[in-house]
Structure formats: structure tokens, C-alpha cells
Amino acid sequence: MPGKTSAPNTPRITKFTNCRLVRGSSLVEQDLWIDSLTGKILKDQEAFYELHLSPDEIIDLGGRILAPGLIDTQLNGAQGFDFSVPCATKDEYDQGLRLVNQGLARTGPPFPWPRRNNPHPLDGAESLGAHVEGPFISPGRNGIHKPEVLRSAQTYDDLLHCYGASNLAPPPQHTSPIKMITAAPEVGNMMAQIPHITDTGIIYSIGHSDATYEQAISATHAGARMITHLFNAMRPFYHRNPGVFGLLGQSERRRPFYGVIADGIHLHPTSIKIAYNAHPEGLVLVTDAMRLCGLPDGVYEWTNGERIVKTGARLTLEGSDKIAGSSATLIECVNNFRRWSGASTADAINAATAVPARLLGLEKVKGCLDAGADADLVVLGESDDPYSGPTLTVDQVWKFGVKIHDADKVTAVAV
Template identity: 40%
Template sequence: MPSNKSVSNAPITQFINCRILRDHKIQREDLWVREGKILDPEKLFFDEKGFADTRIDCKNRIIAPGFIDVQINGGYGVDFSLASGDISGGVSMVAKKILEHGVTSFCPTLVTSPSSVYSQVLPQIKVQNGGPSGAGVIGVHLEGPFISEEKRGAHPPKFLRSFEAGAADLLGIYGKLDNVAMVTLAPELANSGPVIQELVRRGITVSLGHSMADLSQAEEAVTQGASFITHLFNAMLPFHHRDPGIVGLLTSDKVPSGRRVFYGMIADGIHTHPAALRIAHRAHPTGLVLVTDAVPAMGLPAGRHTLGQQEIDIQGLHAYVAGTKTLCGSIATMNMCVKHFRQATGCSVEDALEAASLHPAESLGLVHRKGTLDFSTDADFVVLDDALTVQETYIAGQLVWKK
């Protein structure tokens, strides 16, 4: 029977001659879009007797959900951790440039900073939908300052903090958490348990990272609500067979039933050996989230740049803390990471694409809107060739970038 719901007269676009990623498989199907959402063609035909207003021939290319980067520190000279200058303008510029990498949503990431930086920067980074002017901002990722001094990586030691008074310290340093999507902290810090619970209560994803935690401390943090690991293998105790540390969460039997631990991986060919990528992927494929951890020098030539309070040196594809061999994020783009991940692990095309779309959406609790091409989700997607090179990027069904 025809539905009694009022039928929209908005134009309908049908993408034809394409292979789309749906239900973990690339299938030969058309994609239908109306008012920024993915349409169910059966309802359209049988309930509405509707048809397409515009047809777009995809020339046998792949359509996959738009990429979501949950850890990006800046790019093109813009540093999200610097309070000087036009912060929202800088975020908008990066949002516009990453469309060409297939990124349709992202979490601007702030590294360990003095509390004055958080109070100036956080109110200016607004959660907003993407469009022709750039990728959508899902919320901020705060990486530090509640991390381990031994595993601080590129984070300046003088700004590191601990939880003397639990969640009050957190709010004292960050101020309001309205626009925050994720917080990276070290679970071995005293009083971290109540902090994790408070963050989760506010709908913020808690990630474990820059940490000396052993496996039991990591498992305890997961039972309290932590659900992510920041750049697996980097800035944590190395895997040891008697105590695998945070890495052991990938196969832990203490993860509460019905819960999944996600983990970020910088698949830039530098941060993680291909064999380590393969081990992680084979141990826990549905938790793997590709992140760029891109620094402000991404997209710029080699030489001296900044990352928050640190000077960094770009040498080839490596980003180091100036004067050291300490890696501090990458200059990789998300489409590079997708290609390298597939090549390094030999995984399926579906796995490579879902690690940059479905899994990050699941990790942030956004899968009802993002990360899939399911009916009535946001029509954010990328068109790729068989080499997984991004050809076009769409947000809300609108073409926002073309190669």
C-alpha cells in the first residue's frame, strides 16, 4: 500500500554504473540520494512511484562512505594547537583541503598545551556539518595533557598533568567539553577511573594512549568505559609475551560482552612496520581505525615547522621533534593511508575502505548517520578507481571535490 507520509518533491539523484560498498561487500548497485540522505529505491518505487531527476554515470567506479579522520593535528601550515591567529578560519582551510583526500568528517586534534590554549581554542572549534566549504567537524580530539611522561612522544613535558582531584582537574584544564568528541589519556594515572566514567557519561569517547599501562590497567580502563587506543604500538609499552600491555586489549577476554575496543593506526609506512600492521589487522580486524595523525606541515615542503609548543623538522616523509629522532605525527593523507594499509596487509578492498569510514564512525557512536551507505544515512561518500585513488568527494549528496 502506498505510504500516507507526505512525499518530498526534492530532486532525486541516481548514481548508475557503479559498485557500492554496502553490508561489508562491494556490490553492483545504483545509489539513490535525496535531500542529503541515501534513499531506499524500493520505497521510492513502490510507495511513491518516484523516479530519478538526475542520473550520474560513475563509469564503473567504486562508491564508498566518506573517510573520517579522528586524529589530525592540522595541515597546510595550520596548527590546531596554537591559540594565535584565526582559529576557526584555520580549521575551515584544513577542512576544505582534505576533501581531496576523500575525508568528509574529521576531529581537529589538540596536543598537550597550556590551559590558556584550551580556553582560547576550544570555544572556536564548532561542531558543524560538511559541505562545499569543507569536511564536517565531528568534535575535537584532546590528546593530552593527562598522559605519561615516559611515553609523551612529542608532547612537551612541562605541560603534562595528573588527576589530583579527578574530573575537576580535567574541567580545570580544558574548560567546557561541549565540542569534544574524544580524549586520549594514560589510564595508569591515579584517579583516572572516575575521569573515564565522567567522560563516557558525557558521550565522549575515551582513548588510551601515551601510556606505560600494563594489560590489567588497560582492561580496568575498558571496564570503566574506555573504548579506543591512540595510535597502536606508538607511545606505549612494546608488546611483551608476559604482559602485552595496552596492545593486549586486541585479544583480551576481559572486554565486556557486546563492547568493542577500537584502535587507531597510522598506516604511513613509517610509524608502524607492515608486519605490525598485519598482526593487528589479523588479531582484531573490526577494531582497526586508520588515522593520519597529520601535523601542520602536511602538504608543505620539508624544513622547520611547529606542532603546538614544539618545533618539528620534516625530512622526506618523516616528521621529527627538531633536533631529535622522535617521531611526532605524520605528513600522510588519508587516501595514502588507505592505499598503504591495503598494500601492507593484503586485506580486501572492503576492509581498507571500512577502516577509514565504518570503524571510525562506530568508534564515535555515529554509525546511524556516517560511515555507511545504509538507507537514510548522510550521503557523504567518495568515488574511487580500482587503485583506490579518490576521484570525487560528495557531502550530503553534493559534489564538493573532483580530481
């Protein structure tokens, strides 16, 4: 296995004991071994009996939950840094991205966007790719995207001109940071471009769209595999034309994944429960967080000359009630989703780990605790909030087998 560079004085073999692991839809009492040299999860029996390894450190988690690192597939920025705003130099951009990743690591995940090569564990969260939202979206479902920047693709050359030919090169040359593109299939001649996009290995997601049910069906036949922030910025459900939401009623083979912002602002809890009951295996929890995530409440300048008001997790354009993304964390969304949907604790965690990993084609590498997967872990405590009920808290975060965040110094025993 390829090696990872560990932090100085990091124990190589760590054994977690007295913990509950996320295994499918259940929490299973089981030990877990990880290796900071390879950055992988070990098969404990093989490590002990065949490789003759013994733990350098044993961590008693006191019955806490041990879960895979969380994955956010829709993140616009955080800690005051916006992924979409160009910087003067690459070093300046990398510095801003590192600040975001280190801040996000304290809340449990994640793997945001865009991708960086050869990440070091202490840099914080790892980036898995770029989710490009627009500009090929519906002018009537644009959200806070300015109408004057929107485009209509008539040919594939229009996409190449916008995104850059090197970013849309087909495999095996495809080394682009772009992992997913959100576009409205009914705008221009986008429907005909979907196969070209998916042929490059990029996920096509339906979003910011006024597509009818029939147009949405055609998009999935062309290769669409995802819906961006379900219910938001799309044609509303109607009993004679269910719109994009109607895709959740299709046969299992045709049902796409779909993003849900469970911040208590973008969606009513019952809407989330309805969607989850229709297609539980496809629900991907996302934050849609903006650069204001992690900053104090207040009024902030925006990139287009307007201003955004931050009140807790709620972001709105100043002078209106138009939602402008979110500043919720992914663990907050996991907690809300668990309360509202009736999902088990394990399945609520899966919606931010195993399901997005499957969407991204990273099964057995991310989003799971299988032997050979990356040792990206979160230790979750459980508390009882008097207002909202049982709540998961992020107590520790591990990246490639190295502890990068410890909220309360869980006991470790050197051996």
C-alpha cells in the same frame, strides 16, 4: 528529514549507476540515489515508485567504487593550520578550519575535529567533534608533548579545571565539541576518573601510556573503549606482560577499538597485520596528521620553539629521529593497510568509514551507504602503481548530496 542548503544549480536527485558499492565486506554492483535537498541517501525503489521521484542527473561511474566519506578520528591540523594553537579571534580560527576542511575534501574524507555547527557542503569536510590528546599522559611516553605541560589528575575537579566544566557536562546538557579524550590510566588517579568521563558521553581512549596489561584491563572495566595510535607512545609488547596491546586478546566484549597509523613510518607492516588478525573489527585507520599535511617538504617552526623536518609523509624533530606525527592522507593509509593486512578492498575502506562511525556512535548516519544516511560519498578509481601495486584514487567527493571535488570530471547526464 531536516533540510540541507544545496549549492546553486545543484541537481536535487542524483543517481549513480555502473558502480560498485561498499556493502559490508563486499563490493556490490548496485545503483545509488541521493537527494541534495535533504542531504540523504534515498531508498531507490521507494523514491521511484512511492514518491514518484526521478533523477535530475545520472552519473555513470564506469565500474568505479562508491564508498562512504572517510572519517579521521585523529587529526591535529593540515594546510598550515594547527587546531591546538589559539587564534586572535573566532573568525580567524573558523577561517583556518575552513581552509583545512576544503583541503582535506580533495583527499576523500573526512570528518576531522573540532565540530562546527550547520556545515555547508562547499565548506568541505565536516567536523564531528574534538579528540583531546593530553595533557594527562605519561611523562615517559609523551612523544613530542613537552614534559612541562603534562598534568596528573587526582580528582575530577582537575579535569574540570583543565577542560572546562561546560565541556564535561553530562547528557542531556552535554553540547561540548569534545568527543574523545586520550589519557594514561596509570597516571595519578586517572583510573577513578574514567567512569566520570564516559558518563558524559565522551569516549575514553588509552594512549601515551606506560600501563601494564593489568592496568589496561582495569581501564576497560572502568569504561575505556579505544586505544590511541596502537604501539606508539606506549609500553612495548613483552611476552610476560603484553601491555596495552594485550587488550586485543581479550573476549570480544572487552576488546576496545584501536587506532593504527598506516603511513609506513609509525608502524612496521607486519605489526599492523598482527593487530588486524587479532581484532579485525576494531581497527580504525588514522593519520595523526599535523598542520604540515598538504605543505611542501622543508623545515618548519613548531609551537614549542623547536622545529620539525618534513620529508614526504615523515615528520621528525629537527636534530633527532623522533617522529612528530604524520602528514599522510587517509586514502594513503587505506591503500597501505590493504596491501599489508590482506584485508579485502571493502574492509580496508571500512577501517576508515564504518568502523570509526561505530566507535563514534554514528552508525546509520555516517560511514555507510544505507538509505537515510548522510549522502557523504567518495568515488574511488583504481590504478596499478608499478612500485606499490593496486592503488585507490579519490576521483570525486560528495558532501550532503553535493559534489565538492571532481578530479577528472566523471561523466554526468542530465535527464
